[in-house]
Amino acid sequence: MSIQTDVAVEIADYVATVTMARNPVNAADRAFRKKLIEVFDELGERKDVRCVVLQSSAKAFSAGVDLKDRPDPELWGDITGTHRLTRETFNAVRECVKPVIGVVDGPAIGFGMVLAISCDIIVAAENAWFSMPEINVGLAGGVAAVQSFVPRSLARRLLFTGARITAKELAQFGVLEAVPPERLDAFASALAKELASKSPPALRYAKRSGNFAELMTPTEAYKFEQHYTTMLASSIDGLEARRAMLEKRPPIFTED
Incomplete structure (x- = not known):
């Protein structure tokens, strides 16, 4: 401490x-x-x-x-x-x-x-x-x-x-x-x-989307968050999250 x-x-x-x-x-x-x-x-x-x-x-x-x-x-x-x-x-x-x-x-x-x-x-x-x-x-x-x-x-x-x-x-x-x-x-x-326990990039993108969405129209906000969804989907943690769900096991996230 x-x-x-x-x-x-x-x-x-x-x-x-x-x-x-x-x-x-x-x-x-x-x-x-x-x-x-x-x-x-x-x-x-x-x-x-x-x-x-x-x-x-x-x-x-x-x-x-x-x-x-x-x-x-x-x-x-x-x-x-x-x-x-x-x-x-x-x-x-x-x-x-x-x-x-x-x-x-x-x-x-x-x-x-x-x-x-x-x-x-x-x-x-x-x-x-x-x-x-x-x-x-x-x-x-x-x-x-x-x-x-x-x-x-x-x-x-x-x-x-x-x-x-x-x-x-x-x-x-x-x-x-x-x-x-x-x-x-x-x-x-x-x-x-x-x-x-969540993926650090996923948390980061979710918070950033939430902060900016408060300043945008719903249409603009949805487009903005889809950009992060695309980035996360192809990331190591994104792939691991989907693989873990299919294999019915806890995910192991490795990205910072």
Whole structure:
């Protein structure tokens, strides 16, 4: 295990577990955000990682940005640079070529909620809750992320009021997996193990297709993903997957 600036990384059986540990509530200062970017950039390139789990050992998944580390409006470029850093933190998770499972076992507030939304799959304890209280602290962030996450009316209610919503309530919209708290770790671990058993190129192409499809019309998206299907079909792992299915045995993937 390597521990750097309140972020711990452990790799085993092709699963990288990233644990946010900036006590007490993972308030994200700029150093913390920079470290998350570095960690996800590295994990995206490592050949011994096929899946990433993002979790917290603090009281919250993340209680948002650290208000003690706000940019200085009198320092030219400080606000612009800080905003870019925040965007790139989310992008580092979203653009990581490995699938990312966000495990939420406590409040995910503001920055924390958008960080969770940036993950490919969210697994949350039923009693965990999410909130975008920016409107109550003189800010207005997270609009694009929240509106892409839940239906329009609900998104705007959350954004306009700063209200809390539980994982159990959100699960009704199919946007996350809500499980009893005592089953959370086992559920997330089993899911990560399953993803890590898949072909790395197939996971990479599926995630890239999913990310770009969100920006395209259905027709454009289908053509885009067919390009990757063609590439995968002729790959070593693609051939092995079909051979294993016909031979009724688990596939053995060898491509990075």
